[in-house]
Amino acid sequence: xxxxxxxNSMESNEEEPVHxxxxxxxxxxxxxxxxxxxxxxxxxEYVIHGLTSNVNNRMASxxxxxxxxxxxxILHRATLRDAAxxxxxxxxxxxxxxxxxxxxxxxxxxxxxx
Amino acid sequence: DxxxxxxxxxxxxxxxNDKSIxxxxxxxxxxxxxxxxxxxxxxxxxxxxxxxxLIINETVPNRFSPKSPDKAHLNLHINSxxxxxxxxxxxxxxxGVGGANVLTFGAGSRLTVL
Numbered sequence: 530x531x532x533x534x535x536x537n538s539m540e541s542n543e544e545e546p547v548h549x550x551x552x553x554x555x556x557x558x559x560x561x562x563x564x565x566x567x568x569x570x571x572x573x574e575y576v577i578h579g580l581t582s583n584v585n586n587r588m589a590s591x592x593x594x595x596x597x598x599x600x601x602x603i604l605h606r607a608t609l610r611d612a613a614x615x616x617x618x619x620x621x622x623x624x625x626x627x628x629x630x631x632x633x634x635x636x637x638x639x640x641x642x643x
Numbered sequence: 644d645x646x647x648x649x650x651x652x653x654x655x656x657x658x659x660n661d662k663s664i665x666x667x668x669x670x671x672x673x674x675x676x677x678x679x680x681x682x683x684x685x686x687x688x689x690x691x692x693x694x695x696x697l698i699i700n701e702t703v704p705n706r707f708s709p710k711s712p713d714k715a716h717l718n719l720h721i722n723s724x725x726x727x728x729x730x731x732x733x734x735x736x737x738x739g740v741g742g743a744n745v746l747t748f749g750a751g752s753r754l755t756v757l
Contacts, residue, residue, distance in 0.1 A: 563745070565746075567686075571750060572733045572750050572751050573748045574748065575746065578743065580743075614684070620743075630676070630691060631746055632688070633686040635685070
């Protein structure tokens with residue numbers, strides 16, 4: 530799997546938008562960009578994923594750069610419940626017998642303050 | 644309804660003992676995983692099964708033996724427990740092996756070896 534780079538931590542105020550960046554300069558044309566998050570004492574939770582176009586769902590938006598070498602997860606209005614570690618992960622659309630494993634990096638610890 | 648359930652949630656045991664962690668999913672998925680999260684919070688894949696067949700085995704000691712009696716269950720048995728086995732173990736599931744498919748994780752099983 531291609532490597533991603535994320536800031537170790539970010540801070541935000543409640544009710545403010547949050548932009549979590551991810552660099553993936555070695556991304557291949559067949560890599561999906563996935564975002565998961567892990568709330569304290571819980572298992573990882575799927576947030577959003579995309580290939581080339583920007584994506585929106587009820588949790589967040591994913592903005593993908595035109596060259597696909599970076600992406601940004603956008604939380605439109607952060608709440609205290611959004612405090613978590615956010616992981617940006619690349620997964621190849623064409624998979625071999627190794628299956629579709631998720632390879633987690635260190636992620637970004639998001640702190641949300643009142 | 645719990646989608647991916649793991650038991651037990653907490654497990655405290657002595658070195659040298661043998662223990663098992665069970666995982667069940669009611670999502671109709673055909674691929675299941677075990678991940679290990681160590682004290683530094685790094686999440687690492689251990690095993691993956693697709694339709695009861697082992698497809699990923701990530702350099703895990705032989706003391707760890709996964710068993711999948713059917714595609715809704717993936718259990719993890721650990722022999723001769725060591726201090727370094729202390730971690731949180733997460734079970735996950737998905738359908739198929741495509742790169743766009745998302746994983747659903749359980750809440751985790753915290754194993755403490757004394």
